[in-house]
Amino acid sequence: MTENLSTHQAEEDQRNEAILIYLNGEIVPKERAVVSVYDSGFMLGDGVWEGLRLYNGTWAFIDEHLDRLFEAAKTIDLDIGMDRDQVKQAVLDTQHANNMMSDAHARLMVTRGVKTRPFQHPSLSQRGPTFAIIMEHSCPNLPRPIRLATVPHLRGLPMTQDPKLNSHSKLNCILACIAAEKAGADEGLMLDVNGFVNTTNACNFFIVRKNSVWTSTGDYCMNGITRQKVIDLCRANDIPVFERNYSLVDTYGADEAFLTGTFGAQTPVGDIDGREIGDGEMGPVTKRIRALYKDLIAQECA
Numbered sequence: 333m334t335e336n337l338s339t340h341q342a343e344e345d346q347r348n349e350a351i352l353i354y355l356n357g358e359i360v361p362k363e364r365a366v367v368s369v370y371d372s373g374f375m376l377g378d379g380v381w382e383g384l385r386l387y388n389g390t391w392a393f394i395d396e397h398l399d400r401l402f403e404a405a406k407t408i409d410l411d412i413g414m415d416r417d418q419v420k421q422a423v424l425d426t427q428h429a430n431n432m433m434s435d436a437h438a439r440l441m442v443t444r445g446v447k448t449r450p451f452q453h454p455s456l457s458q459r460g461p462t463f464a465i466i467m468e469h470s471c472p473n474l475p476r477p478i479r480l481a482t483v484p485h486l487r488g489l490p491m492t493q494d495p496k497l498n499s500h501s502k503l504n505c506i507l508a509c510i511a512a513e514k515a516g517a518d519e520g521l522m523l524d525v526n527g528f529v530n531t532t533n534a535c536n537f538f539i540v541r542k543n544s545v546w547t548s549t550g551d552y553c554m555n556g557i558t559r560q561k562v563i564d565l566c567r568a569n570d571i572p573v574f575e576r577n578y579s580l581v582d583t584y585g586a587d588e589a590f591l592t593g594t595f596g597a598q599t600p601v602g603d604i605d606g607r608e609i610g611d612g613e614m615g616p617v618t619k620r621i622r623a624l625y626k627d628l629i630a631q632e633c634a
C-alpha cells in the first residue's frame with residue numbers, strides 16, 4: 333500500500349522555518365507568535381478562519397475571501413476589531429515582511445480572544461479578539477491522485493454548527509479524516525443527512541459522468557470559492573454542470589472525480605472505497621477545468 337497523503341501537501345521549503353507571523357497588529361518571528369492558553373480559540377475552538385493564496389503578487393479572489401470571513405464573524409457575533417481595508421493591509425504587510433511574491437498560502441484566524449476564566453461563556457472572553465495570519469511559502473505537491481474513503485461522520489444540518497462556517501473547531505471533519513486514514517485512504521468522503529454524497533473533510537467534491545460535471549446542491553458543505561469558480565468556468569465554457577443530489581452508485585461509477593479548494597485548486601481523485609475511478613488517473617475533463625482555472629488565475633493575478 334502506498335503512503336498516505338494529505339490534500340494540503342506542499343514541497344518542503346526551509347524558508348518556512350523563519351517566517352514572520354502577524355499577531356494582533358505586530359509582525360513577529362514564528363517562535364514568538366504564541367497565544368494564551370486562555371485564548372477562546374485554543375480553549376473552545378471559538379473563532380473563524382480563512383485561507384488565501386498568493387499568485388504572481390496578487391491574493392486571488394481576496395474580496396470573496398474577506399466577504400466570507402466577515403460573514404462568518406458576524407454569524408458567531410465576533411467583532412474582528414478591524415475593517416476590511418485594515419485586514420487587507422495586514423495581509424499585505426505580512427506578505428511584504430516575508431518578502432513573498434508568489435506561491436504562498438495565508439491562513440487568517442480570528443478568535444474571541446483571551447478569557448478571564450477557563451469556561452465556555454463568551455462573556456468571559458474579555459481581551460481580544462486575537463487576530464493572527466500565518467503565511468507560508470507553498471507549492472502544492474501531490475505525487476498521485478487522492479484516495480478517499482466514505483466515513484460515518486455526516487455533514488450536518490445548519491442548526492448544528494452550520495457546515496458553511498470555517499470555524500476553528502473542525503472536530504467533525506478531523507474525525508472524518510482520521511476514519512479515512514484508518515481505512516487506508518487520504519481524506520474522508522462525507523455524506524449529507526439524507527445519504528447523498530456531499531463533500532470531503534477539507535475540500536469540495538465533484539464527479540464527472542459522460543462529460544457532465546456534478547457536485548452537491550451546495551447544502552451542508554462549505555460554500556467554497558474554488559467550487560463556485562469551477563461551476564462558473566463550466567457554465568462559461570459549455571461544460572454541462574449540475575448542482576444536484578447523487579449517491580455513491582453515481583460516484584463509484586463516475587468517469588472522473590476531483591476536489592476543489594484554495595490550496596490545491598483542483599485535485600484528482602483516483603480511488604474511492606477501493607473502487608478505481610475511471611482509470612485511476614487525472615481524467616480529460618479534470619485536466620480541462622484545471623487549465624481553465626489556471627487561465628482564470630492568470631487573469632485575476634496579472
Ligand SMILES: Cc1ncc(COP(=O)(O)O)c(C=O)c1O
Binds near residue numbers: 535556559
Ligand atoms: C470543509 C471545507 N471544504 C471546502 C473548502 C474549500 O473552500 P475554498 O475553495 O473557498 O478554499 C474549505 C476551505 O476553507 C473547507 O474548510
